[in-house]
Amino acid sequence: MLYSLQALRAFAAWVVVCHHFMQIFFDFHATGPIGRLFSHRGAVGVDIFFVIxxxxxxxxxxxxxxxxxxFLLNRVLRIVPAYWFYTLLMALLLLAxxxxxxxxVFEWQHLLLSLLFIPAENPGGYGLYPTLNVGWTLNFEMFFYLLFGLAFLxxxxxxxxxxxxxxxxVSEVLGRLGVLSRFYNNDIIYEFLLGIGLGVLYRRGMIREGLWLPLAVLAAAGFALYHLDASMRLLHWGLPSALVxxxxxxxxxxxxxxRVLKALGDCSYSVYLIHVLVLYGGWFASRRLGLDPYLAFAFCVPLIGLMSWLSYHWLERxxxxxxxxxxxxxxxQRQALALSRVKY
Known part of the structure; x- marks a missing residue:
């Protein structure tokens, strides 16, 4: 286990939380520099996830x-139950x-497609997003797992x-021709290959442990992420994420x-799935009770942390x-489950 990746998974998850806070509470209309940073760059947490x-x-x-x-059975057992659980919770919230x-907007057909990881236009009309909007990344993940599993043939x-x-x-031919959903015609899908490339370098001993050089690389990656938008996502965000x-x-x-970083990394998948539900609850409370949005967020953060910890131990694990x-x-089936668990 690489504790550094556990720490980075936790960091990426909470960056996405802050990004969606700015979306749900302010519709990305941020006024301060930190708010603008999370509004315009917070989505890069997803790119870091894909590389990892x-x-x-x-x-x-x-x-x-x-x-x-x-391989596929282990991935399904790891990813699907929690995703289905929180997707159904989101469906109940939408119904109510x-x-x-x-x-x-809620539609039963769209819910079914979401549960099956099939990209479909959200009935709200804002793109190819599942019922639990953050699940769009899992559509890419599951597709990558499918292709990676077939490689074992x-x-x-x-x-x-x-x-x-x-x-x-898939991306450059089938996606462009319409054989598969245009959803897959997205260069973000190649960020999995960047992660595989890092895995090759790590196995060959080409990622040397140190302090000053990694910090310099982090600074360069942060500078790139701060100044580049996602117009060319693989180049502008994918490569800097790989450097991170x-x-x-x-x-x-x-x-x-x-152990604290390990625990935070363990909970990161649940943080990712839960946070939108909690943030919507905080948004409702702030509107009904007249609370300051940042005060509402201050209550949401520990609630997300507690719920994700419980979710990891009771639901995920x-x-x-x-x-x-x-x-x-x-x-x-005993041999079919010999592969050790791999964290998202």
Whole structure:
């Protein structure tokens, strides 16, 4: 386990929280420099997530005999239950209160497509977003897992070539031609490859631990992220995000063994899924009670933290273990669950 990646996962999740706070409470119309920073650059947390995901998936499966079904089953057990749970909670919220929520509309067909990770136009008319809007990133994640799992059908030395070719085919050919949803014609999908590339460098010992050089890399990446918008997302945000991940891994000695950072990283997936629901609750409270938005956010932050901790222990880890035990008890499934758990 790389504690540096755990810390970075937590950081990326909370940057996204701040980004969506500015969206829900201010519709991205920020006045101060920090507010503008989170409004215009907070979405980069997603890019960091994608790079981390590519790196972790590569490192956790390299040099292991893994069947495609084995890999995909573990990914489904890890990702799907919590996502379905919070998607259904969001659906209930929309059914009860969508008339008070800007741009939010509920449709049963759209909910079903969301649960199946099929990109579809949101009934609110603002793009290809699922019922739980943050789930758009999971549509990319699950598609990447599918392609990565299929790569196990060939010899391991060909995995990276096959995954890269598949992503190019999907995004640049099938997405552009309309064979698959235009959702996949997005260069953000290549950020998984940046993560895989970092995984290759790490395995070969080419990411050297240190202090001053990683800090310099972090400073350069931060400068780029601050001054570049997402008009060319892979170049402007993807590459700097990869440099951030590179620098954090090189700073591993300063993170290693920190249980607080590990716990924060463990909870980051639940933070990502829960925070929009809590922020909408805070927005309702601020409107009804006349609270200052930042005061409402101050209440939302510990609530998100507590709920995500409970969600990780009771829903994510607890349900994962129960499902794992259930599948392991079925004939012929013990080997299918031999792959160790990989965190989002």
């Amino acid at each position: 995901s590519g790196m972790v998936i590569y490192l956790s499966t390299r040099d292991k005999a893994v069947a495609p079904g084995q 209160a969508s008339r008070w929520m800007p741009h939010q 060939v010899r391991q030395r060909h995995h990276l070539v096959l995954v890269s070719a598949a992503l190019l085919l 991940v590179f620098a954090f891994v090189a700073l591993e000695p300063w993170f290693r063994g920190n 607890g349900l994962y273990r129960r499902l794992q035990a259930w599948f392991a008890a079925r004939p012929g």
